[in-house]
Amino acid sequence: MGHVIQIDEETLLGEIQRRLLNEFPSVSPRVVDILIRAEHARFEGSPIRDFIPLFVEKRARRDLRARPN
Template identity: 35%
Template structure:
């Protein structure tokens, strides 16, 4: 695992933390699943600098939709 991989792992973990705080009604394990699903959807993409931002954007939209559907 390279330093860039470790930086990406840390950034994605921070995304999960922020989203867990933003969506407290959703179990943390589900937030983690959504975040990892979004990350996997970006596997193989050549530019990794923005992965955390893209993961957060996609995961936040999915979680927001889930909260809205439950309301």
């Protein structure tokens, strides 16, 4: 069952990446991916996974907004 959850989470992370790339077109896909992966890693080992993609997206968006243009 945990494997299914991981696949769903990975799918959601991909959707988050697409949204952030659309919102921040001047940022490279690699940078967005690194931010998303770093934020996602913060929640490694968290037993409740339901809201992790939401938290990842909010934190990554915050970090991207704080970047100098």
